[in-house]
Amino acid sequence: MIDETHDATRRSWVAGADGHADFPLQNLPLGVFSCGADGPRGGMAIGDDILDLAELAGAGILDAGAAALARTAAAPALNAFLALGPAARRALRRAVFDLLAVDGAGSQAARQMSTRLLKPARACTMHLPVSIGDYTDFYAGIHHATNAGAQFRPNEPLLGNYKYVPIAYHGRSSSIQVDGAAVRRPAGQLPVSGARAPVHAATDQLDFEAELGVVIGTGNPMGEPIPIGAAREHVGGYCLLNDWSARDIQAWEYRPLGPFTAKNFATTISPWIVSPEALAPFRRQAFRRGAGDPAPLAYLDDEEDRSSGGLDCEVTIGLQTAAMRGSGTPPVTISTTNTAYLYWTVAQMVAHHTVSGCNLRSGDLLGTGTISGPAPDSVGSLMEMTHGGREPIALPSGESRRFLEDGDLVILSARCTREGFSSIGFGACRGMVASAASRRPDIPGR
Amino acid sequence: MIDETHDATRRSWVAGADGHADFPLQNLPLGVFSCGADGPRGGMAIGDDILDLAELAGAGILDAGAAALARTAAAPALNAFLALGPAARRALRRAVFDLLAVDGAGSQAARQMSTRLLKPARACTMHLPVSIGDYTDFYAGIHHATNAGAQFRPNEPLLGNYKYVPIAYHGRSSSIQVDGAAVRRPAGQLPVSGARAPVHAATDQLDFEAELGVVIGTGNPMGEPIPIGAAREHVGGYCLLNDWSARDIQAWEYRPLGPFTAKNFATTISPWIVSPEALAPFRRQAFRRGAGDPAPLAYLDDEEDRSSGGLDCEVTIGLQTAAMRGSGTPPVTISTTNTAYLYWTVAQMVAHHTVSGCNLRSGDLLGTGTISGPAPDSVGSLMEMTHGGREPIALPSGESRRFLEDGDLVILSARCTREGFSSIGFGACRGMVASAASRRPDIPGR
Numbered sequence: 001m002i003d004e005t006h007d008a009t010r011r012s013w014v015a016g017a018d019g020h021a022d023f024p025l026q027n028l029p030l031g032v033f034s035c036g037a038d039g040p041r042g043g044m045a046i047g048d049d050i051l052d053l054a055e056l057a058g059a060g061i062l063d064a065g066a067a068a069l070a071r072t073a074a075a076p077a078l079n080a081f082l083a084l085g086p087a088a089r090r091a092l093r094r095a096v097f098d099l100l101a102v103d104g105a106g107s108q109a110a111r112q113m114s115t116r117l118l119k120p121a122r123a124c125t126m127h128l129p130v131s132i133g134d135y136t137d138f139y140a141g142i143h144h145a146t147n148a149g150a151q152f153r154p155n156e157p158l159l160g161n162y163k164y165v166p167i168a169y170h171g172r173s174s175s176i177q178v179d180g181a182a183v184r185r186p187a188g189q190l191p192v193s194g195a196r197a198p199v200h201a202a203t204d205q206l207d208f209e210a211e212l213g214v215v216i217g218t219g220n221p222m223g224e225p226i227p228i229g230a231a232r233e234h235v236g237g238y239c240l241l242n243d244w245s246a247r248d249i250q251a252w253e254y255r256p257l258g259p260f261t262a263k264n265f266a267t268t269i270s271p272w273i274v275s276p277e278a279l280a281p282f283r284r285q286a287f288r289r290g291a292g293d294p295a296p297l298a299y300l301d302d303e304e305d306r307s308s309g310g311l312d313c314e315v316t317i318g319l320q321t322a323a324m325r326g327s328g329t330p331p332v333t334i335s336t337t338n339t340a341y342l343y344w345t346v347a348q349m350v351a352h353h354t355v356s357g358c359n360l361r362s363g364d365l366l367g368t369g370t371i372s373g374p375a376p377d378s379v380g381s382l383m384e385m386t387h388g389g390r391e392p393i394a395l396p397s398g399e400s401r402r403f404l405e406d407g408d409l410v411i412l413s414a415r416c417t418r419e420g421f422s423s424i425g426f427g428a429c430r431g432m433v434a435s436a437a438s439r440r441p442d443i444p445g446r
Numbered sequence: 447m448i449d450e451t452h453d454a455t456r457r458s459w460v461a462g463a464d465g466h467a468d469f470p471l472q473n474l475p476l477g478v479f480s481c482g483a484d485g486p487r488g489g490m491a492i493g494d495d496i497l498d499l500a501e502l503a504g505a506g507i508l509d510a511g512a513a514a515l516a517r518t519a520a521a522p523a524l525n526a527f528l529a530l531g532p533a534a535r536r537a538l539r540r541a542v543f544d545l546l547a548v549d550g551a552g553s554q555a556a557r558q559m560s561t562r563l564l565k566p567a568r569a570c571t572m573h574l575p576v577s578i579g580d581y582t583d584f585y586a587g588i589h590h591a592t593n594a595g596a597q598f599r600p601n602e603p604l605l606g607n608y609k610y611v612p613i614a615y616h617g618r619s620s621s622i623q624v625d626g627a628a629v630r631r632p633a634g635q636l637p638v639s640g641a642r643a644p645v646h647a648a649t650d651q652l653d654f655e656a657e658l659g660v661v662i663g664t665g666n667p668m669g670e671p672i673p674i675g676a677a678r679e680h681v682g683g684y685c686l687l688n689d690w691s692a693r694d695i696q697a698w699e700y701r702p703l704g705p706f707t708a709k710n711f712a713t714t715i716s717p718w719i720v721s722p723e724a725l726a727p728f729r730r731q732a733f734r735r736g737a738g739d740p741a742p743l744a745y746l747d748d749e750e751d752r753s754s755g756g757l758d759c760e761v762t763i764g765l766q767t768a769a770m771r772g773s774g775t776p777p778v779t780i781s782t783t784n785t786a787y788l789y790w791t792v793a794q795m796v797a798h799h800t801v802s803g804c805n806l807r808s809g810d811l812l813g814t815g816t817i818s819g820p821a822p823d824s825v826g827s828l829m830e831m832t833h834g835g836r837e838p839i840a841l842p843s844g845e846s847r848r849f850l851e852d853g854d855l856v857i858l859s860a861r862c863t864r865e866g867f868s869s870i871g872f873g874a875c876r877g878m879v880a881s882a883a884s885r886r887p888d889i890p891g892r
Binding site (some may be wrong): 170172 | 605703
């Protein structure tokens with residue numbers, strides 16, 4: 001639904017917001033931050049600042065209903081607010097839009113107390129935006145599934161069930177970190193070529209996976225599947241997600257029950273939850289199936305989802321090695337992909353996840369799976385770029401990479417653009433590889 | 447460590463405790479219960495009663511240290527208490543032992559206020575004992591892995607990695623229920639013999655899996671693996687676990703990322719956490735590997751674990767059909783197995799889970815995987831008993847079963863026995879199958 005909060009001609013009085021790469025007035029994502037002595041609390045990103053929702057709730061410039069919503073969203077985790085559902089989310093976004101727009105109702109009052117309401121983002125620390133009960137990772141990138149399958153099963157890259165069932169596995173929620181946290185190179189069992197026995201060692205094939213994260217807003221009771229027509233209303237918002245993976249460990253352990261220690265050591269998400277409302281202009285038709293592809297089963301098929309279940313959002317993967325950092329060289333873009341490449345829509349994922357009666361809870365996280373396009377420079381993992389490490393990529397610094405090295409900084413970012421609309425982004429999802437020997441590595445950028 | 451709390455000659459003044467099938471004085475497991483108007487709180491099972499730890503903490507009959515422990519354990523979830531670690535757990539168990547033993551210090555005072563301290567279990571409702579962050583299910587039953595593998599991969603039942611890596615997958619924590627909750631028959635994608643396309647329907651192959659559940663006591667920081675020598679100290683206790691599974695859905699969806707909707711609809715656990723202390727007399731050597739089997743890699747190998755990492759505990763699977771219930775026929779035992787059949791020890795599971803640096807948190811739940819022995823009457827799932835449904839089992843009622851039917855009640859129970867020691871049990875882990883059409887089925891026995 002496009003409304004006046006999407007009007008690109010509307011300006012904000014917050015310095016730096018108009019034309020901001022990620023957070024113009026038309027975005028207003030939710031996150032949890034702390035600043036100085038204040039404890040973690042909910043906020044909204046606007047330009048280079050954060051709107052402090054705890055301060056806003058007490059400022060006396062919202063009506064009672066909106067102030068109550070701001071107070072709920074000001075908690076140290078956004079679960080309770082997102083559980084209120086789409087109407088509450090839309091109401092708070094709309095109220096804040098009116099305060100921060102140059103010509104909005106209440107903008108003068110807000111502007112007068114701007115030093116109280118706005119905190120410079122660079123002075124704040126971001127936290128996980130929700131308490132994540134369960135984390136599920138899908139496998140909806142069909143090009144990725146084909147490319148990855150070719151590494152693990154050269155004779156059978158894309159399995160016969162792929163175009164019928166939205167494949168997914170349950171992931172590890174305890175090790176989900178927010179942007180900026182270091183990732184210690186994991187150890188595990190590595191297969192040894194030509195030998196029956198593996199070795200216990202640090203992974204030699206550490207990889208990233210660029211994904212979209214989906215945060216559940218309203219859950220469902222156990223035993224009551226969410227019909228696909230209602231699925232969209234259960235989504236609280238979106239973030240970027242890096243599903244770090246150790247390919248050698250994965251290849252050895254994944255049969256028959258899927259990846260385990262190859263992925264449970266860390267997952268990184270970007271700190272801001274971008275709302276379905278902010279993304280509305282960037283909806284597009286769902287992935288266009290090929291002529292020979294089966295139609296989705298009825299419980300995964302919905303007219304509205306077919307016409308607007310896709311999302312046009314460009315995802316960029318940046319890499320900065322330790323040597324580049326040392327010489328002041330900025331990160332280099334190694335791939336650019338797009339969420340439109342996902343074979344399954346988010347609504348299909350939600351409907352399939354709950355088809356068994358499985359209950360989702362507010363704050364649960366879904367990953368879409370690695371987003372890859374058909375071209376070599378549009379894939380979402382190093383395994384794909386380097387064909388399993390056999391064809392290293394060359395970096396402008398003169399270095400090359402098969403897989404990640406210690407000190408490598410991986411940066412996911414995303415940008416939704418459409419003619420006539422303000423572009424919006426997600427903020428960064430960064431993680432630096434710490435050596436296997438490091439204990440509790442420092443968190444860079446904090 | 448065997449001490450006087452294991453002395454079988456010690457008696458309790460609580461009526462019905464001595465010789466109780468599950469909960470004599472020598473057990474004292476922790477759980478969370480509610481009774482009448484009182485909200486959920488921690489308790490200890492003794493005979494047919496529950497010791498109310500909130501009442502105990504305020505009764506003035508414990509020293510200050512033990513009273514503080516009782517107060518922590520009286521919370522509506524046991525996470526905080528279990529996080530205190532083994533010394534605190536042992537101290538509380540010992541203090542309660544002394545109060546409830548006929549000749550214990552403080553037993554006279556406790557006996558005088560027994561109506562305040564003890565609640566009849568039949569009048570109480572049990573709740574999940576911990577708030578479960580992450581749930582991980584292992585696959586440590588080698589006979590089960592072989593039998594199940596033969597169903598899904600007739601040419602390659604036991605994969606080449608099995609004897610090296612403790613296979614596991616991350617499970618779903620939101621749908622874990624406590625003893626007595628109904629399980630709605632799940633729907634999903636079922637393969638159709640001879641066809642490329644599946645159908646969306648209720649499962650025709652609903653199964654149980656009898657497992658031991660392991661509750662984490664003290665967690666570990668992210669990035670710091672738990673060495674096997676320390677792993678035992680991180681276990682807070684044990685319960686029984688039924689990993690309900692839809693075999694037709696599983697067979698279709700499990701490649702390449704493991705089971706998902708085939709298992710995420712429900713998992714049932716018994717309500718009492720049996721302590722490592724209570725189980726100490728029933729330790730035995732770890733699973734004896736065959737002559738051609740590889741030794742565990744060093745990070746999974748420990749002298750103490752080899753000599754006492756196994757557990758001798760008989761697990762019984764009972765079944766009562768609706769027809770049996772209607773005619774007053776008690777449940778029939780359809781299989782009896784033993785935790786000693788597990789190929790990997792619990793310490794090996796903990797060490798492997800964290801080898802990557804994955805953090806465990808207090809209250810996290812591990813399942814051992816289905817426990818099966820080598821004989822047909824010692825397997826832990828119907829799939830194994832009926833060879834994938836092809837050879838139905840006959841019940842004394844004249845009925846037969848390929849897989850579970852609506853109205854079937856599955857009852858897991860367990861008993862540890864050893865000459866010279868009091869036998870202890872776990873309490874029941876029960877679940878009744880509700881029809882696919884039922885919405886939010888009633889919970890029997892509540």
